[in-house]
Amino acid sequence: MGKKKEPDLSKMSQLLLSGATMLGESCPDCAVPLFKKNENIFCPNCERKAVYIKNxxxxxxxxxxxxxxxxxxxxxxxxxxxxxxxxxxxxxxxxxxxxxxxxxxxxxxxxxxxxxx
Ligand SMILES: [Zn+2]
Missing domain, CATH: 1.10.287 (Helix Hairpins)
Structure with a gap:
């Protein structure tokens, strides 16, 4: 289980600068917005790839x-x-x-x- 911790804003802004996009969906574990980069969707807070069930x-x-x-x-x-x-x-x-x-x-x-x- 992912430990709840404060979202790392600097990491998130770094991700945005590196070309990642912030998604409308958020991590089921920590509620931080999910990011997408190179077709990978992940939580920057848990540092895990998100399993994304679209429908x-x-x-x-x-x-x-x-x-x-x-x-x-x-x-x-x-x-x-x-x-x-x-x-x-x-x-x-x-x-x-x-x-x-x-x-x-x-x-x-x-x-x-x-x-x-
Ligand atoms: Zn998370």
């Missing part, structure tokens, strides 16, 4: 979509299994009430499957 939010979103996709796939498999079960049940039912109840449940499940497909 952090975008990556997060993609990860969420992937895990949600896994969950919905799993749900779909379970629901299809339930429909098979209910269809077998329906075959053995002979009162209108039972049949209606079972069909309502199947309808609900089909709606969910449609929504997540």
């Amino acid at each position: 952090k939010d975008e990556i997060k979103k993609i990860e969420q979509t992937i895990s949600l996709g896994d969950a919905t796939n799993q749900l779909r498999d379970v629901l299809i299994g339930k429909i098979t079960l209910l269809t077998n049940q329906l075959a053995s039912e002979d009162t209108p009430n039972e049949i209606t109840n079972t069909l309502e449940i199947i309808e609900k499940i089909l709606n969910i499957i449609q929504k997540i497909s």
